[in-house]
Amino acid sequence: MAPACEQIRSEFSALLDDELNSEDRELVEEHLAECAECLRELHGFKQVADAYRYHHPVKAPDDFEERLRDAMAPAPARFGQQWPAARLAAAAAIVVGIGLAYWRMSGPEPGAFQTTMRAEEPARESTADAIEPAAEADTELTQESMAQGAPPEMGESEALAGRESDTAKAKPVPGDQIAGESAAEEMAESVAKRPPEFQGGGAGFGGGGGGFGGRRSETRQRDGEMTGRGADGFGGAATNESEAAPPATVPAPPAPEPPSASEPAPQAKPPAPAPASEPAPHQLRESAAMKDDTSTTGDADTPATPSRRAELKREQPGAPADGKELEKTMPEAVSEEAVVTWREQRFSVVEGTLEQAGYDGEPLTEITLLSDAWHDILDRYPDLVDLVDGTQPVIVQLDKTWYRFKPTA
Amino acid sequence: MVILEEQQKHSDDDLVRACREGVESAFEELVRRYKDRVYNVVYRYLGNHEDSVDVALEVFVRAHRSLDRFKGDAQVYTWLYSIAANAARNKLRDRSRKGRNKGVSFEALQERAPSLAQSITTDAVNPSHLAQKRELNDGLKACLEDLPDSYRLPFVLRTFDNLSYADIAATVDCPPGTIKSRLNQARKRLRDCLTKRGVL
Numbered sequence: 248m249a250p251a252c253e254q255i256r257s258e259f260s261a262l263l264d265d266e267l268n269s270e271d272r273e274l275v276e277e278h279l280a281e282c283a284e285c286l287r288e289l290h291g292f293k294q295v296a297d298a299y300r301y302h303h304p305v306k307a308p309d310d311f312e313e314r315l316r317d318a319m320a321p322a323p324a325r326f327g328q329q330w331p332a333a334r335l336a337a338a339a340a341i342v343v344g345i346g347l348a349y350w351r352m353s354g355p356e357p358g359a360f361q362t363t364m365r366a367e368e369p370a371r372e373s374t375a376d377a378i379e380p381a382a383e384a385d386t387e388l389t390q391e392s393m394a395q396g397a398p399p400e401m402g403e404s405e406a407l408a409g410r411e412s413d414t415a416k417a418k419p420v421p422g423d424q425i426a427g428e429s430a431a432e433e434m435a436e437s438v439a440k441r442p443p444e445f446q447g448g449g450a451g452f453g454g455g456g457g458g459f460g461g462r463r464s465e466t467r468q469r470d471g472e473m474t475g476r477g478a479d480g481f482g483g484a485a486t487n488e489s490e491a492a493p494p495a496t497v498p499a500p501p502a503p504e505p506p507s508a509s510e511p512a513p514q515a516k517p518p519a520p521a522p523a524s525e526p527a528p529h530q531l532r533e534s535a536a537m538k539d540d541t542s543t544t545g546d547a548d549t550p551a552t553p554s555r556r557a558e559l560k561r562e563q564p565g566a567p568a569d570g571k572e573l574e575k576t577m578p579e580a581v582s583e584e585a586v587v588t589w590r591e592q593r594f595s596v597v598e599g600t601l602e603q604a605g606y607d608g609e610p611l612t613e614i615t616l617l618s619d620a621w622h623d624i625l626d627r628y629p630d631l632v633d634l635v636d637g638t639q640p641v642i643v644q645l646d647k648t649w650y651r652f653k654p655t656a
Numbered sequence: 657m658v659i660l661e662e663q664q665k666h667s668d669d670d671l672v673r674a675c676r677e678g679v680e681s682a683f684e685e686l687v688r689r690y691k692d693r694v695y696n697v698v699y700r701y702l703g704n705h706e707d708s709v710d711v712a713l714e715v716f717v718r719a720h721r722s723l724d725r726f727k728g729d730a731q732v733y734t735w736l737y738s739i740a741a742n743a744a745r746n747k748l749r750d751r752s753r754k755g756r757n758k759g760v761s762f763e764a765l766q767e768r769a770p771s772l773a774q775s776i777t778t779d780a781v782n783p784s785h786l787a788q789k790r791e792l793n794d795g796l797k798a799c800l801e802d803l804p805d806s807y808r809l810p811f812v813l814r815t816f817d818n819l820s821y822a823d824i825a826a827t828v829d830c831p832p833g834t835i836k837s838r839l840n841q842a843r844k845r846l847r848d849c850l851t852k853r854g855v856l
Contacts, residue, residue: 260839264814266821291847294856298796299815299846307695308709312687318713319720599725615829616742629749637742638722654725654738 251278252285259292589634592643600640600651611642611651621652668732675723683723687716690733693817694740700812701744703797711747715740730826737819737827741809748805799849807842810835 255278261267262275279286308314587594593604614620616637625631628645631652635641640653666674666682668689674682694715699708718739719726726735800808809828813819821832828835850856 257837257840260843261821261836264821264839266836291851291856292843295843295846295850296815298850298855299800304692304696304816305699305705307691307712311691311695311709311712312684314709315687315691315713315716318717616738625749629753632746632749636718636746637739638718639725654742 252282255279255282255285256288259289262289263292263296587634589643590630594634594641594643596639600642601634602642603644606642606644606649609649611649613651613653615653624650669728672723672726672728672732675720683720686719686732690736691716693733694736697737697812697817698740698744700800700816701741701808702747703801707747707751711740711743714743718743731823734819734823734826737813737817738829741827745805795850795853795855799846799853799855802849803842803845807838807845810838811842811846814839 255275258267258271258275262272267275279289587601594601595604596602614624616635624645631643631645634643635652637654640651642649642651644650666685668686671682671686671689675686691712695708695712698711698715699705702708702711715736719736722739726732730738800811803811810824813824813827814821819827821835824835825832847856
């Protein structure tokens, strides 16, 4: 075939689809007027185009919209986003139920609850009506912090830090006055009665509901203070760190200070600097991501059983009923961000990107979905489609290389 | 009715904006506008109604979930198609992993979804004409399914939705020149395949 013919034939699709500019069209038509072979070739292209063009379009089934409504109907995240009060109420019910069960199993000791709670989670006490002096003080302080316009969680953490020593000295309330009061109190009591590794953290339901999905930069700053347990919802504070065995893939981060949770639960804990012993709400919110800050950076491509996206683990929010009250008493409210597991690596959403734990700003290889590079990667990692669904960018490490897969639109 | 008329005047961007603000009827309108187009493209790509319904539903579910991430720098339909392309491709891979590479037979389709079967055969009343049409459909479908993904998607978007090269390029994220080349290759291969099958 003459080079001219090859070049002309490369324009046939564009010619048929009316995508040629006038100059190129003229060139092609001039050639076709003199080249029977090319004309025959074009005819073949036209036959294909016609054969498929007259294939009538297929419509969606009549019940498509109804099926779509059904498919979209159960949406836990949307539920929480649209009706936060209802979500919080549901979360509170769960928290209370589990806390109650735990409390009943462990049994409170008069006084012990009081002292422990004062030292560790004074914010929680602010909703316990029986714990009036300290509670009111805490409430006032927290409200004050909030009124000052600081973000509630930040204001509270600072308030909590400041108040910790104060509340430790607060007048104790008899245990029997505490027991049997509000459900929140019972839950708070259960916190005191938790094993040491579960002290000091968690947004509720007996130590659960640690926050997750926070800012990575903040997370990194708190590396030494954070624990590897946050993602389970059991305590985002360094207090847990030395006690709980971290998951197999997550080495425990070094703590800057001795964790206060090493002390037995009933004893009063000495005032400690806030970052170490008083998990700020935003810290706990990040606890799930934090947990994986020190996760191994290799091994995304170990030949493990691929996990489906259905393994999306949604941490149960642990927060009592009332919205405003929540901010005061349950500063460790759980964020809506979910944690995804893929090939035993955990991912969380960071600023709109689904990011593998352990990513620390290393250079990325950017790949756009549906590109040739994407297909090559998929050939090597077919289960990547379980992780990358095209709705958000994904940062993942494969074979020691960090990739960022981005949607096409 | 007034609300519907109002919505029909709205552009896609307006609808997306309204969706983000939680106006569910706006999303419903978006679905109404594009469900057939999306379904048609997906079906042509997958060649299978059963999978196409799943994928088309998934497209809109994902779109609804990621409305806040749609930046508006692309057309709504290219955005939907890019989601569809990804979902359809995943479905293909899933299908090939499970060894289910055959589409639903026409007879099975007639049994399960008569209206869909009818839409394929359109107004073919004459049985022999119907048979002839069916063979044409089968041959066309088979040759299309034989195309590599990188050729099939641009061909489907162009042929069955008449997208411009620019829009196709935006959907699959490659230059328009590459689209032209892939369409050329697709048609060459289809011509050879259809000729072999006696369709052309």
